[in-house]
Amino acid sequence: MTVAVVLFTSDLRLHDHPPLRAALAAADEVVPLFVRDSGVHAAGFDAPNRAAFLADCLWDLDASLRRRGGRLVVRTGPVVRETGAVATECGAAEVHMAAGVSGYARRREERLREDLGRRGVALRVHDAVNTAVAAGAVTPAGSDHYAVFTPYFRRWSQEKLRGVWPAPRTVRVPDAVRGEPLPSREDLPVLSPGLPAGGETRGRERFARWARSRMPGYEEGHDDLAGDATSRLSPYLHFGALSPVELVQRSRSRGGAGAEAFVRQLCWRDFHHQVLAARPEASRRDYRPRHDRWRTEEEAAEDVAAWREGRTGYPIVDAALRQLLHEGWMHNRARLLAASFLAKTLYVDWRVGARHFLDLLVDGDLVNNQLNWQWIAGTGTDSRPNRVLNPVRQGLRYDPSGAYVRRWVPELEGVEGRNVHTPWRLPEERRAALDYPAPLLDLTEGLVRFQHARGLG
Numbered sequence: 001m002t003v004a005v006v007l008f009t010s011d012l013r014l015h016d017h018p019p020l021r022a023a024l025a026a027a028d029e030v031v032p033l034f035v036r037d038s039g040v041h042a043a044g045f046d047a048p049n050r051a052a053f054l055a056d057c058l059w060d061l062d063a064s065l066r067r068r069g070g071r072l073v074v075r076t077g078p079v080v081r082e083t084g085a086v087a088t089e090c091g092a093a094e095v096h097m098a099a100g101v102s103g104y105a106r107r108r109e110e111r112l113r114e115d116l117g118r119r120g121v122a123l124r125v126h127d128a129v130n131t132a133v134a135a136g137a138v139t140p141a142g143s144d145h146y147a148v149f150t151p152y153f154r155r156w157s158q159e160k161l162r163g164v165w166p167a168p169r170t171v172r173v174p175d176a177v178r179g180e181p182l183p184s185r186e187d188l189p190v191l192s193p194g195l196p197a198g199g200e201t202r203g204r205e206r207f208a209r210w211a212r213s214r215m216p217g218y219e220e221g222h223d224d225l226a227g228d229a230t231s232r233l234s235p236y237l238h239f240g241a242l243s244p245v246e247l248v249q250r251s252r253s254r255g256g257a258g259a260e261a262f263v264r265q266l267c268w269r270d271f272h273h274q275v276l277a278a279r280p281e282a283s284r285r286d287y288r289p290r291h292d293r294w295r296t297e298e299e300a301a302e303d304v305a306a307w308r309e310g311r312t313g314y315p316i317v318d319a320a321l322r323q324l325l326h327e328g329w330m331h332n333r334a335r336l337l338a339a340s341f342l343a344k345t346l347y348v349d350w351r352v353g354a355r356h357f358l359d360l361l362v363d364g365d366l367v368n369n370q371l372n373w374q375w376i377a378g379t380g381t382d383s384r385p386n387r388v389l390n391p392v393r394q395g396l397r398y399d400p401s402g403a404y405v406r407r408w409v410p411e412l413e414g415v416e417g418r419n420v421h422t423p424w425r426l427p428e429e430r431r432a433a434l435d436y437p438a439p440l441l442d443l444t445e446g447l448v449r450f451q452h453a454r455g456l457g
């Protein structure tokens with residue numbers, strides 16, 4: 001009887017899963033393994049909102065495996081030690097896993113290869129599991145990655161994707177391998193109250209429902225904050241509960257402007273993955289240094305606290321940050337303007353904001369979070385690095401009725417129409433009756449400070 005191990009990391013699904021498919025083809029029995037990696041805990045990446053979503057994903061994966069005659073084996077500890085121990089216990093000849101692009105994922109792969117090699121076990125790493133096109137598979141002449149999105153998108157769109165594989169019918173797991181009880185959402189500390197439920201089953205249902213009802217209007221509707229017309233699939237993609245290859249293929253086969261626009265957004269994930277794969281240090285250091293002398297968290301303590309709590313006095317920024325606190329998720333347009341406000345208007349180090357997002361976002365990941373923050377801070381891949389988003393104009397444009405602001409900032413519920421974006425202009429008596437702060441700073445002041453810092457005048 002031959003045995004293989006599948007080490008699940010950010011690929012918590014059974015459909016379209018290259019490592020599982022290869023392991024089932026190579027061995028009679030397979031151990032589906034998930035390690036609650038103490039390294040991830042030590043790095044502070046298991047924030048409660050994501051830990052809760054992860055627990056849902058593991059329960060769902062286990063249930064799906066049980067329906068196929070198997071089960072999920074969960075272990076806790078350093079991932080290299082636990083994987084090696086499981087491989088030895090079950091006499092596996094191979095361990096299969098998905099490739100990752102972060103520095104941590106790369107080191108994990110190297111250490112696994114070494115440890116398993118000593119045990120006589122081969123490590124097989126599979127590409128295009130968590131991206132549609134593998135990071136580094138397409139490169140421009142003379143460079144190891146694309147630094148600008150549009151040419152990458154053009155090239156990426158021409159790549160032929162592999163076929164989509166169904167979930168296996170049966171998975172036979174050796175009886176002898178010991179597992180631990182699955183972690184549960186109930187055991188976790190305080191979570192955002194509006195956190196979505198995780199798991200492949202829910203992710204697939206959500207995609208199917210959204211593709212039928214809202215994908216056709218995605219192109220026009222995706223920036224409408226109150227309309228909430230985007231897919232909200234990002235946490236499922238982050239944990240690999242959905243396959244990007246499958247989403248691209250299924251969207252393309254539906255066709256239409258909405259599907260095309262959605263596929264383009266999926267390409268942004270791949271774009272950032274290939275940047276980080278080539279420049280892993282971009283998760284911490286400026287990708288394109290602009291010689292900024294950012295205000296630190298200590299220097300800007302009061303501004304940072306007001307920003308985090310959603311009490312800056314700029315309603316659209318506050319609505320965005322309160323949505324994050326409540327749902328562990330934020331609309332893309334809201335992320336853009338909240339991040340621009342911190343990094344450019346308040347001129348605070350983008351890493352301070354990126355950390356806050358990572359502490360709360362259920363889809364928070366090093367690749368997309370850090371590189372989107374760099375994009376907005378003008379140290380990343382934006383070809384207009386000095387653009388500053390004006391929160392009043394953004395509010396009027398993307399929340400013209402003010403419904404998004406009223407949803408998240410109840411103090412402003414009674415302010416009619418577009419006035420909700422400029423409460424400081426209300427008559428003094430009316431303004432004083434609102435339990436809502438005055439603007440933290442004048443926007444022109446913020447703009448001048450930023451432009452001066454960037455040497456623009």
Ligand SMILES: Cc1cc2nc3c(=O)[nH]c(=O)nc-3n(C[C@H](O)[C@H](O)[C@H](O)COP(=O)(O)OP(=O)(O)OC[C@H]3O[C@@H](n4cnc5c(N)ncnc54)[C@H](O)[C@@H]3O)c2cc1C
Nearest residue numbers: 230231232233234265266268269332335364365368369372
């Ligand atoms: C400052 C900032 C921080 C961000 N942090 C993260 C993060 O930690 N994790 C994360 O997944 N996304 C992040 N994003 C990207 C984007 O905001 C979210 O992916 C999107 O809002 C998720 O909502 P959705 O699933 O409804 O998106 P949809 O509009 O339905 O898009 C479909 C999918 O495309 C991908 N996508 C869309 N826009 C982007 C983008 N700009 N970059 C990369 N992928 C994209 C996502 O996987 C998303 O689920 C960040 C954006 C900004 C501006």
